[in-house]
Amino acid sequence: MDLGTIWFILWGVLWAVYFVLDGYDFGIGIIRPFFSKNDTETRIMYNAMGPFWDGNEVWLITAGGVTFAAFPKTYAIMFSSLYTPLMLLLFSLILRGVTLEFRSKVDSAGWRKLWDVCNFLGSFLPALLLGVAFANIFMGIPLDQDGILQGNLFTLLNPYGLAGGLLFVFLFAHHGALWLAQKSEGEVRERALRTAGKLWPVVAALVVLFLVMSWFMTPLFNNYLLHPALFILLLVPVAGLLLTYKYRREARPLASWVGSALLIGGAALFGVFGIFPALLPSSLNPAWSLTIENSSSTPLTLSIMLGVALVFVPIVIIYQVWAMHLFRHPVTQEDLDYDEAY
Template identity: 75%
Template sequence: MDLGTIWFVLWGVLWAVYFIMDGFDLGIGSFMPFLAKNNEEKRIMYNAMGPFWDGNEVWLITAGGVTFAAFPRTYAVMFSALYTPLMLLLFALILRGVSFEFRSKVDSPGWRKLWDTCNFLGSFLPALLLGVAFANIFKGIPIDAEGILHGNLLTLLNPYGLAGGVLFVLLFAHHGALWLAYKSVGDLHDRAVALAGKLWPIMAGVIVLFLGMSFAMTKLFTNYLVNPILFVILLAAVAGLVLTCYYRRAGRILASWGASAVLIGTTALFGVVGIFPALLPSSLNPAFSLTIENSSSTPMTLAIMLGVALVFVPVVIAYQIWTLRTFRHPVTKEDLDYEEAY
């Protein structure tokens, strides 16, 4: 396996890990206004996300950094062709980050409502935009030989792109409901479990719809038909979908969340593997696509990056494991009394 292919695989894995790790707190923020009954429950939900959300976004920075360093031409075209949705994504994430820090600074219902709204928008919009963006990448973006987009934001809001956006919102909301169930007790815990149960059949239906649309409207299945062994990715996704329901009904919430993580990760990898060796397929002409061959950095750059990644990625993984273990206990009313609590 050459260095370009290695980095393509790592590129896909990093995006999948980001969706898994940031997905649960984006999901919690997306349904917070509809599930929380009072300020105390909102604070529990904030503290269920609080120790993790900023560390989770390290994976977004890493995935973007890898795109920039390993595939600079892809990065340039992506951030030009998808400029509007990516800027909306950036501003939404900024609002979300600020909401965590500012919400408790003033003891006023109006002030808290303002930042609760920012947290909701900063959670829902990224989930939707990421789904729309990646669905369009899977389908192919109308870029020419110069990397210029033939269209605008409305071009990206096609049926397949919107289906991807809805799918990501549901995947993240279901993932977040399970995490909240794991991190809460009492009535809030029960309602979080019930929410996950209500979302599961809708999510399963949209997954089937998205796969059908992928078969009819994209070339994602080409690599799978050529190399049937790759269907193990889809089988893992199906297993994750079934097991997350089974474990939730059995009361094994953490195991259900783990199965949901498998579902999200394999869903992302399904698309990434389907477009290989392209990173940014062109729907105008396959010759205009940005691939490993025409957009990767020099072999020396890729080799140096691989050495750096082998050193520092395990450090990030160790940090996240430590964080998850340290803050694995459910958030209770007593935890809200700490000065450090949100």
């Protein structure tokens, strides 16, 4: 296996890990206006993601960094052609981070309500934008031979792109409800499990709809038809969908959350392997697509990067496992009374 292919796989894995980890943060923010009955419950939701959200965003930075260093031409064209949606994504993520830090700084109901609205927008918009962006990548973006987008933001808001956006929103909302159930107790925990139960049929329907639309509207299945053994990848999200249902019915939120993680990560990898070897397929002409061959860095650069990744990625994983273990307990009143609590 050549270095370009290795980095393509790592690129896909990093995005999948990011969706799994930051997905539950987005999900908690998305369901909060419809779930929380009072300020105490709102604070439980903030503190359920508080120790983890910034560490989870490391994977976004890593995925972006890999795109920049391993596939610089793809990075350049992505950030020029998709400038508007990427800026909206960036500002939304900044808004969410500011919300988490500022909400508790002033003892005022109006102040907290303002930042709660910002938190919802900073969670909903990234989920929607990421779904729209990756759906369009799977379908193919109208790039010409110079890598210039033939269209605008509204070109990306096509039926398939919007279906991807809705899928991400509900996937993350379901994922966040399960994480909240794991990180809470009593009535909040039970209601979070019920919320996940209400969201599951919607997620299942959107998954089926997206796969059907992918079959008719994209070349996503071409690689799988050429190499049928790859269809085994589809078993991962399908198994995740069924497992998350099974374990939620058994009131095992952590096991159900792991099933949801398999669903999200498996779905992302299914799409990434479907577009291989392209990173940004062109819907105008496949020859204008940005691929491993025409956009990767030199072999020396890729080799050095691989060595660095083999050293530092395990360190990041160890840190996050340690953090999740350290803060594994449900959020209690004692946690809310802590001076540094959200």
